[in-house]
Amino acid sequence: MIAALAAAPSFLAAPAPALVTVYKSPTCGCCKAWVRHMQENGFAVEAHDVNDVTPYKKRYGVRSELASCHTAVIGGYVFEGHVPAEDIKRFLNERPASRGLAVPGMPQGSPGMEGPRAEPYNVLSLDADGIVQVYANH
Structure with missing residues (x-):
């Protein structure tokens, strides 16, 4: 009994999975696949089917050249498109x-866009001043 109580604080201190709020088209299959990818990687996902994702992209400062088919928000950060959970x-x-x-776009081989062929793609970081840099290569 004492051992169980001693273990309780570490259990209670375990962080909750980050909540991912996703804005996507109700008919987009690759968006649904990306949501599944996030869930399979431990994220809690709240998906909102919207007819037009453009207002959400504007709200979170996603420029048109960086746009993809869905926009996600986690803890005040924006994640546009098929960004890998890792x-x-x-x-x-x-x-x-x-x-x-x-x-940007919908590169083949990115999470949610899996298929027989994969193309190389970059994950870009978006800084507050609008500067875009390569964060990761896949």
Whole structure:
């Protein structure tokens, strides 16, 4: 009994999974696949099906050249498109002075866009001044 009580504080201190709020089209299959990818990697996901994702992209400062089919928000950061969960986890752990990450377009082989062929793609970081830099290569 004492051993169980001693273990309780560490159990209670376990962090809750980060909540991912996703804005996506109700008919987009790759968005649904990306949501599944995030859930399979330990994220809690709240998906909002919207007819037009553009207002959400504008609200979170996603420029048109960085846009993809869905926009996600985690803890005040924006994640545009098919960003791999491993990059999001690293980003959230580092907590950089950045607005978020983006994978422009819909590159084959990215999470949610799996298939017989994969193409190389970059994950870009978006800083508060609008400067875009490569965060990861895949």
